[in-house]
Amino acid sequence: MSDKPKIDEISGVETTGHSWDGIEELNTPLPKWWVWTFVVSVIWSLGYVILMPAWPFPGANGWEYTKGLLGYSQRVKVTDQIAANEAALNVYRDQIAAQPIEAVQNNDELFQVALASGKSLFGDNCAPCHGSGAQGALGFPNLNDDDWLWGGTLEDIQVTISHGIRWDDDDETRINDMPAFIKDEILTPEEGSAVVEFVLQISDQNHDAAKAAAGATVFADQCAMCHGEGGEGMTMMGAPDLTDAIWLYGGDRDTIMESITNGRRGQMPAWSGRLTEGDIKELAIYVHSLGGGE
Amino acid sequence: MQDEAPQNSLQSPLSALAEEAANLAAETVVPLGKGPGEEPVKPVNAKEERKLYASRQKVYPKRVNGRFRKIKWIVMICTLAIYYITPWLRWHRAGDIPDQAVLVDFQHQRFYFFFIEIWPQEFYYITGLLILAALSLFLVTSVAGRVWCGYACPQTVWTDLLIYVERFIEGDRNQRIRLDKQPWTLSKLSKKTIKHVIWLLIGFATGGAWIFYFADAPTLLHQLPRGEAPFTAYFSLAFFTFSTYLMGGIAREQVCTYMCPWPRIQGAMFDEQTFLVSYHPTRGEQRGPHKKGTTWEGRGDCVDCNQCVAACPMGIDIRDGAQLECIQCALCIDACNAIMDRVGRPRGLISYDTEANLEALARGTEVKVHLLRPRTLLYAAVISFVGLFMLFTLTTRATVELNVVRDRSPVFVTLSDGSIRNGYTLRVLNKEHEAKTFSVAVEGLPGARLVRGGNVDASVTTVTVPADLQQADKFFVILPKEQRSLLGSDGAVDLSFTLTDETGAKTAANMSTFRGPKS
Known part of the structure; x- marks a missing residue:
């Protein structure tokens, strides 16, 4: 235009x-x-x-x-950063793996590393059964309290984590057997009921005194071998204390009857093949620090 | 078109003096821009000159001498001195903390100001300082207009400094205009190069001073040339070099007119009692050239010499009245007073005056100035209140603090003997400059036992916190079975933790809750 x-x-x-x-x-x-x-x-x-x-x-x-002349890659950068972080952490991990667990516990620096790593390991591996705060659930022990089935010292916890409980693939696994007394006809239902009253008595709950007296004899014959004469439990055998306020499956009359009838066979995996020796030490220190460690 | 041969002049101040002297000898003030060989004077940013889409017209402020110019030099020297020297002031501090009087330590999250040390959670002191600064600005503005803009704003101070450099190398107004108009010669190229290099060096020094506020100055100075300083230091250095050069050297008055929000806010802070740089039309009009010896009867005092326009760094004509662009630097007052002296008329044709008085003068009267009026009194009162409040909180602030973080997972733990245990993390802040040991106690829950967590013996209920640090320690509180009735129907009861130092004084306390099963 x-x-x-x-x-x-x-x-x-x-x-x-x-x-x-x-x-x-x-x-x-x-x-x-x-x-x-x-x-x-x-x-x-x-x-x-x-x-x-x-x-x-x-x-x-x-x-x-097209890669570009500088060869920049975010993926490589992240991989490098992770490797650098791992290398920095490994300084401590190597020491934790090399030293006995008590030494780690008494070294402030290593103790803090073990607590932090143990917490994240716990979240990844243990929380599904024991809960994120290790508060446990029905059939899965609360790890915060002072009641330990298999012992609550650092070494006890370390062994339990390493070899598991009733874990068939591990030769050194912790194992015991609470028989199904009534189902397998070792005890009659009447005898079982009497033992229940006795257990209610020793755990300071409402009970039938006459039946409990009869139950005491049955208990001495059948139960005391593992649970102790007073029912105070035996960590050597993994037998729970029946006199305290803590119950893995429940301490009321019906639940105790259920335990005696069918037995209990809780399981925990052995972690020695899945986690490193150092990881297990860190986990043991973390669990021990929750407040119940002996 | 200018066909004059380029005048070489690093002796520009001298030739400026020669011009002045020639004017003096002429007995009559020749209006600037109308004399022989002078560049025309136009207020390039006056309202009618400003279109929505127009290239910037360069402003060539002429050098003036006088009272306000002197004040501006002094303010420039003082503010620049404070800025450059402050990071080098030493102040003894304990431990590894740099002995620097003013230090913003981002890495360790501390701000040091002589004897004051501020932690991140005390940032409200900085907020308070900013409020004080804003209110002071409001007060000053309501009393005397844009004093901040005209004298103390970094934009003004650095622009002033860079114009001084420009004037030193290229000469005063007329010479600079001629230099810009003339074709590129070796002499022009060298002058321009020298000017820009010096500007960049000043920018470099600006950025150089800035970074020393954020690290130990001598250490950083040692690291800088060796390439050992952090990246942010080099980045800030480059950023401030460039921005000083750009804002102060190139953009200049455009920053104030177009970029800065302050001029727009100012309008709400002036009132008719505010002192503003004002031209007195009642005295000045009718303006026009005046020949020495002729009468002043029937005419105004303004000889229309254009000195006020030539001196203006914003490119406006103060005789057009109050304008958004005016930064109230008062250089036109100096320019005008010099002329009034020469023509033998009283000073103050342009001076600080209030709108109320200008209106009164137009009616043929005069009014008194009210410095104490509701606006200024209110600002002053609020400033005193905020200042005193900050002083009070600063002098009475706690040097030891305790925060209690209760375990939520699990909420509580039942132990084998039926007692209830809660876990707490105690965070103790020690703002004192020495390590302190406190014994921890729990109150409000009779019969409760305090037990230490972590890898320390459970019976140790003392904590030792290093100087200037915060430390977290794990504690458990155990409520025996017999005391479980203390827990209300909701299973909760308030309790408090207390810290007692070695002298037995209770130094900090904080509340928390103890929870057990609901009954």
Whole structure:
């Protein structure tokens, strides 16, 4: 078009010639700073495409991409960072693995590392059964309290974690057997009921005194071997204390009857094959620190 | 078009003096920009000159001498001196903490200001300082307008400094205009290069001083040339070099007019009693050139010499009245007073005056100035209140604090003897400059036993916290079975932990809750 550019009378600015309902569009030039920013961005992007990973293209083994002259890769960077963190942690892990567990416990620095690592290991491996706060659940012991089936010293806990409980694949696993007294007809239901009253008596609960007296004899014959003469339990055998306030399956009349009828066979995996020696030490120290450690 | 040969002048101040002397000898003040070989004077940023889409017209402020120029030099020297020297002031501190009087230690999350040490959770002191600064700005603005903008704002101070450099190398106003108009010669190239290099060096020094506020200054100075300083130090250095150069050297008055929000807010803070740099039209009009010896009757005192316009760093004409662009630097007052002296008229044709008085003058009267008016009194009262409140909290703040974090998983643990145990993490803050040992006690729960967690003997109920640090220690509280009745129906009871230092003084306490089974 050879027409002269139209000038808007009011603003004195050239118009584009576009008109809508008589309103004409001004051809206002772009601000210079904007134009220059745009130009610099274009130049920058050219350099970026050459130096950094940029274009995807289909290759022989699926999608590939131009790598860029700098060879930058976020994945490699993250891998390096993880490796660096691991290396820094390994300084402590090596010491924890090399030293006896008491030495780790008494070294403030190693103790703090063990607590922190133990906590995250616990969350990953133990929390599904024992709970995130190690508070336990029905059939899964609370690890915060001072009642330990197999002992609550650092070494006891370490052994339990390493070899598990009634874990067939581990030769050194902790094992005992609470028989199904009534189901297997070792005791009659009446004898069983009497023992229940005796257990209620020694655990300081409401009970039938006459039946409990009869139950005491049965208890002495059948139960005391593992649970002790007074029912105070025996950590050597993994036999629970029946006199205290803590019950793994429950301490009421019906639940105790159920335990005597069918027996109890809780299981815990052996972790020695899955976790390293150091990891298990860290876990043992963490569990020990929850408040019940002996 | 200017066809004059380029005048070489590093002796620019001298030639400026020669110009002045020539004017003096002429007995009559020749309006600036109309004399022989002078560049025309225009207020390039006056309202009618400003279109929505227009390239910036460069402002060439002319050098002035006088009372306000002197004040501005002094303010510039003082503010720059404070800025550059402060990080080098030493102050003895214990341990590994740098002996620096003013230090913002991001790495260890501490702010040191002489004897004051601020922890991150005490950041409200900084908020208080900012409130004080804002209120002081409001007060000053309501009394005397944009004093901050005209004298103390970093933008003004550094622009002033960079213009001084420009004037030193390229000469005063007329010479600078001519230099910009003339074709590129070796002499022009060298002058421009020297100017920009010096500007960049000043920018470098600006950034250089800034980074010393964030690290031990001597250590950082040692690291800098060796490439051992942190990346942020080099980045800040480059950033401030560039921004000082850009804002102070290139953008100048545009920063105040277009970028800064303050001028827009100012309008709400002036009132008719505010002292503003004002031209007195009642005295000045009718303006026009005046020949020495002729009468002053029937005309105004303004000889239309344009000195006030030439001196203005914002490119406006103060005779147009109060304007958004005016930063109230008062250089036009100096410029005008010099002329008034020469033509033998009283000073103060342009001076600090209030709108109320300008209106009164127009009616032929005068009014007194009210410095004490509700606005200024209110600002002063709020400033005193905030200041005193901060002083009070600063002098009475605790140097030892105790926070109690209760275990939530599990909420409580039943022990084999039927007693209830709760776990607590005690965070003790020791803001004192020496390690302190406290004995911990629990109150509000009779019969409860306090037991230490962690790898420390359970019977140890003292904690030792290193100087200037916070420490977390695990504790258990055990409530015997017989005392379980103390727990209400909701199974909870309040208890408090207390810290007692070696002198036996109770130094800190905090509340928490003890929980057991609901009954």
